[in-house]
Amino acid sequence: MTPSMDQRLGHYIWTHTKRQQIWILFIVALSMIPYFLSFDLPKQIVNGPIQGKGFETAGATQTFMRIDFDMPLLGHVVLFNGLELNRLQTLFALSLVFLLLVVINGLFKLYINTYKGRLGERLLRRIRFELVDRILRFPPSQFKRVKGAELASMIKDEVEPLGGFTGDAFVQPALLGGQALTALIFIFMQHFWLGMVAAIIVAVQAVLIPRMRQRLLVLGRQRQITARELSGRVSEIVEGIATIHAYDTSNYERADISARLGRIFKIRYDLYQWKFLVKFINNFLAQVTPFLFYCIGGYLALNGRLDVGQLVAVINAYKDLPGPLKDLIDWDQTRQDVQVKYVQVVEQFQVDRMMDPSLQALSKAAGDSRHPLAAVNLSLVDDSGARLMERVSLQIAKGERVAIIGGEALAEAAARILAPEAGRIALGGDDIWDLPESLTGRRISYAASDVYLFSGTLGDNLFYGLKHAPLKPPTYDGEAAIDHKWALTEARLAGNPEYDIKGDWIDYAEAGADGPDKLFRPVRAVLDAVQLSNDIFDLALRSTFDPARHPQLADHIVDMRSALRDELEQAGLRGLVSMFEADSYNREATVGENLLFGTATGLSLKGRAIGQNPYFRSVMDRTGLGPRLFRMGYEIAENAVELFADLPPDHPFFQQLTFMTPDDIPEYQQLLQKLQGKSFEEASDKDRYKIIKLSFAYIEPRHRFGLLNDELMAKIVEARHIFHDNLPEELESEFERYDAEKYMASASLLDNVLIGRISHKHADGAERVRAMVRNVVNKQGLYDDVLAVGLDFDVGAGGRRLAVTQRQKLGLARALIRRSDYYLFNRPLPGLDHRLQDDIVHRVLELVDQASEKPALIWVLSNPSLSGQFDRVVVFDRGVLTADGPPETLAEKAQGRKERVSS
Amino acid sequence: MMNTMLLKDEVQSLKQVPLFAGIPPAKLKLLAFTSDRVSYGAGEVLFRQGDVGDAAYVILSGSAEILADSPNGPIKITELGTNSIVGEIAILCDGVRTATVMAAMPMEALRIRKEIFLKMLADFPEITIEVLRVLAERLSHTTSELTEARSRQRNS
The missing domain is CATH 1.10.720 (Transcription Termination Factor Rho, Rna-binding Domain; Chain A, Domain 1)
Structure with missing residues (x-):
């Protein structure tokens, strides 16, 4: 991969596709032969067999398909003598040739388009991969500046037109330029001065139009940047939605979006105006040439200085010029457009201090152990330039248990999240920034409180830190093998790596297990x-x-x-x-659960649909349960309305009301009035549903309205049996009974x-x-x-389906499951209470003690009182190392510091 | 197994609790509905000394023993019978339980969760005043006991 991306799109495309471009140029040239042959044929058909030229006498024949030509030295060569065909035969023969040419032209077109498309898609794949690859190698500071959504929109949308352009990048100008040039030469051949007129106008077009497009390019660049910022803002709204709600700033966000959209609209509208103005001028210039021909040529002809036949020939020849010319100008427009987009994107990915690709080279084995981990004259600053660490020198040897107080920045520097301002962090004497990630990313295991979890399962996340290389490739056979081979070839052609995501990436040995089935022991520990x-x-x-x-x-x-x-x-x-139990009513379950005695898995028995289901209704009718449940639901509604009617909707008591929401109360109030004194039969279908729905959620011991008696319970169980016994086949698959x-x-x-x-x-x-x-x-x-x-x-996007503390614990587990030389924990569990933290620190120390490699454990504590469990405590005060030694000797100092902080 | 006591019976019980004497029955019904009905076997613990106070309990049937930890093991302080309320103080001061409460015999109780109890206090000043009265009584009781103990100490 090139260390820096090519700024010129044309060059970039040529570098990666030159062989294919030459091939396609050749094919295009080849396709011109049948293309031009098919031009001449209609004339031949009309003039020859149809109008009868050459068939003037009855029974006259013409030679068909005679292939002969003159060769220097050899003289006249006849390859094929041809067939003698009469008028009708000639008509059919020529028509068949025409059909053949149509097919050949079509096939050429198909091949060329497919080839160009594939070329474009490959280049798109290459550039997208290259961009993501660069993100993976960005220096950490870069991520404080860029928004993820903007990068995503660049990779996803902005480079997309590049694919379409690639196929046309060289073929189109060659083809169209050739056509335009041919037409121009043809005009020159007819009449030199008229040819000059055409050439001058073409020159004016070629100079003027691209100039006018400069403005279009500027606007295009603005459009791209504003659109990118918009997607950045949208993702910010999504990520900050809780803050927006909490501070009632939704309208501020609306205003911001509206302003941005307004700006985008203005740019786009400007763009349209310019685009059509340029088009207008372009069309005008194209039409000026024939005007000049008619005007000047006509004048010359009238004066007898120009042959009328010549003038007609020039005008005829001219009609082939504007088409290719216009296409050529359009192509140039696309080229500039794409070039701008490309440069815009590439600039964003051109970053100083990008990691060298060799540092991330795929490696199955971890780099050799190195000791010690040391900070050498390390100074750290934050983005604003404030000092975080001031010339700190510190060594941590193999197997040490070190507690750090006030050293978050130091831990971040050791985890390569923060780049040093001066000095360095060294592992075994070498700067960690110069060591490959297969060493630093495995010999050091880092965990902090801001755990990022990837969407996927809990297990995926737990084993995430074990996936460095595809250790066991998957086996493919039959069709899958062919597919796989194809995928590999394509990946190679697009400059993508060939590592197989479907292989087993988990390094079991790193987790201290012999294989997949032994993994559970370390997981459990x-x-x-x-x-x-x-x-x-x-x-x-x-x-x-x-x-x-x-x-x-x-x-x-x-x-x-x-x-x-x-x-x-x-x-x-x-x-x-x-x-x-199949034959008795379960008082702790809802009426609905007792009735169905199973779980609805399909849609026809779930929620509202059950009331519409004909089979369920027939069971209700047969058992006469409908009116009973209706009465029950009515009483529940009465009770609920009585209890809750005069409470404000946000009252905490509503939590206990499981079968209604506060909004339902007024609705049921009205419904009760409407249904007062009415029987089940008199109520409308919709009202019945609303009422009966309530009875379905009723649990006597919980709600205690006293609505169930033995007789009703027996009836419900009876209905359950009837419902089960006659369940139609189509519902069988949508329902799972308790068994x-x-x-x-x-x-x-x-x-x-x-x-x-x-x-x-x-x-x-x-x-x-x-x-x-x-x-x-x-x-x-x-x-x-x-x-x-x-x-x-499934932990959900960013692990949000887990509680914060669970996420933090998982983050710690993800680090601990790897066998490393240095465990580096940067206040990993700030949300936990003291007792629990103490316990976890204790257990983690025990776990690390069991490891045979004697790893070092470095724990940046949020709670200094935990330091007693460590061998050595290092204390920083405002970035300066103030104490370093065993916890006993430091206890007093730490106490002093604490007092200072709290005073 | 059969749970015979219904909401309306609970309301009758709540009416007997001095704290809720002034509350209209409709509100007592709401209080009962929003509370959990729980039962305990003899010897089962409602909460322990030192736990965080998250609910108050109204004893509907049976009785409970109040125990305090001491160096010589738990000491029984008193026993509470039907229709008494227990555990409301820890809710008020956001504090921990000052004693352990254990069912002395099979017992039914209404568990009023903290936020519900506080909401009741806010909605019905009568309850607040009643709680204050109980607190004041306990305070004067404790003060007089303290005085007594001190004078005894001095005399000995």
């Missing part, structure tokens, strides 16, 4: 150390999983149901979970273990059940399997 296991376990309990992915677990969970029941029995907590013998894919893992509902009566019931489930899962040896389900949890 790490997750336990950062106290994330229980969180992930609970995530797994709440999530659903595909039984096909973990078939054994699904089976085991079904077996676990009775084990859990025994466990509850033994603890005397039988009442904690109310089981689903004590089967795993329910649509229900959460916890629901599957319980096959029941946690009782509302018990304080902390949910917590106790979870603890018990954890216990049972552990006993059955399934903890790791359940954890594996939790690792499949």
Whole structure:
């Protein structure tokens, strides 16, 4: 890859595609032969067989396809004597030749267009890759200046036209220039002075039009920059949406967007005006030439100084000039346009102190261990120029346990987030900025509190730090192998790397495991150390999983149901979970759950749709449950309205109202008035639905309105049986019933273990059940399997589906799972309370102690009182090293510092 | 298993609590509805000394023992019966529990969460005054006990 990108687009295209460009030029030239042949043919057909030229006598024949020519030295050569054909035969023969030429021309066109398209797409792929590659090598300071969305819009949109232009970059001017030149020479041949007139006008066009386009280029550049800034702003709004809401600044943002759009509009409108003005002048100049021909040529002809035949020939010849000329000018316009875009983009990616590609070279093995890690005369400044570290020299040897207080910037410098102002950070004597990333990025493991998680699963993120190189290539066979080969060739042709993303990138050895199936032991150790296991376990309990992915677990969970029941029995907590039983009503579940006794998986039984479903309605009719539930829903609405009617909508009590939102209250108030004294039959379909919907969410022990009695419960169970027994086939796939013998894919893992509902009566019931489930899962040896389900949890964009502390713990785990020489933790868990932090520090120290390589652990503490667990404490005060030694001797000093800070 | 006590019965219970004596029944019903109904077996703990106070409890049936930690293990301070409220003080001062509360026999209670209780205080000054009265009573009680203890100390 070139160290700096070529500023000239034409040069860039030529460098990367010259062989293909020459080939396509050759093909284009070749295609001209049938193209020109097909020009002449219609005339031949009309003049010859149709009008009868050469067939004046009946039975006359003409020679067809005779191939002969004169050669110097050889004289007259006859290759093919030709066929003697009569008038009708000639007509058919010539027509067939015409058809043949049409096909050949079409095929040429197809080939040329496809070839050009492919050429363009390859170049686009190359340039896009090159740009992303440069982002990966930007120096860290660059990221404080650029907005991600702007870079994305450059790579995605701004370079896009380059692809389309590539194919035409050289072919088009050659072709059109050739055509225009031919036409011009032809005019010259007819009449020299008239030829001069045409040539002068062409020259005027060639000089004037590009000049006028200068303005267009300026506008084009502005359009590009403003559009890019717009996309940067849009992404800022998305990222800062919480702040915008919190401070009521949405209208400020609206105004800003409106102003930007206004500016973009103005630029674009200007652009249009200029574009059409230029077009107008261009057209005008093109039409001035024939005017001059008519005017001057006519004058000369009338004076007898010009032959009329010559004039007609000149005018005829001229009609072939404006077409190619116009296309040529359009091509030039595109070229300049694309050139501007290209330069605009390339400038943004031309950065000083870009990392050398060799530092990031793919390497399967980590670089050799180097010791010690040292800061040498290191000075750091922030962007405003304020001093963060002042000539610090510090050495950390293999296996040391160092606590740092007040040294966040130092840690960032060691993690290559901050470049030194003076001095350096050295690993084994060499500046870390000169060492390859396969060494610094593996021998040092860094974690801080601002954890970035990539969208994907929890597991993907946990193993992210192990993916340095495709260690095990995937095997392809059959069609996949052919596809893969094609993909490789294409990648090579576009200058992309050939590493296969589908291979296994995880370096198991780095995690201290022999292979994929041994990975879980270190995972468990790490997750336990950062106290994330229980969180992930609970995530797994709440999530659903595909039984096909973990078939054994699904089976085991079904077996676990009775084990859990025994466990509850033994603890005397039988009442904690109310089981689903096919023949009885579950009081802790909603009426709806009791009625359906299963989970709707398809759309026809979910939400509103169930009220419209003909089968469900027929069951309701048959059992007469409709009016009963209607009455129940009516009472619920009455109760809710009575309780909540005079509360403001933001009142905290509404949290308890699970079946309505505050906005529903007035609606139901009106509905109650409307339905007062009306029976089920009198209510409209829509109203019935609204009322019955409420009854579906009712849980007696929770809401305690006293609406269920034994008779009604029995009736609901009866309706359940009828609903199940006659379930039509098409609903069978949209509905999964509760089954004590089967795993329910649509229900959460916890629901599957319980096959029941946690009782509302018990304080902390949910917590106790979870603890018990954890216990049972552990006993059955399934903890790791359940954890594996939790690792499949999708963390969302930027990990936002996890809590902040969970993200921070995951960030720490991601660093800890790698075997490194230096663990560098920069206040990784500021959000946690003191006791928990203390515990995690303790466990992490224990974990690191077990590693055979005796790694060093450097922990920048947010809480100085934790330093007692370390061998050595380094204290910085306003960027100056003030103390360095074992914690005991520093305790007093640290105390003094703390007092100073708090005073 | 069968849960016979309904919202309206809870309202009857709440009416018996001195703290809520002045509140209209409709509001008591709302309070009951927004609270959780919980039950405890004998010996089960509602909360422990030192926990963060997140709820107050109204005993609907059964009774509870109030225990304080001491160097010689927990000491029983008092026992509370049906229709008494417990745990409301820790809510007020954002503090931790000053004692452990344990069910003395199978017990049903209404668990009023902190934010709901505070909202009730804001909406009904009567409750606030009643809480103040209880607090003041306890304070004067504690003060007199302290005085007594000090004079005893001096005399000995």
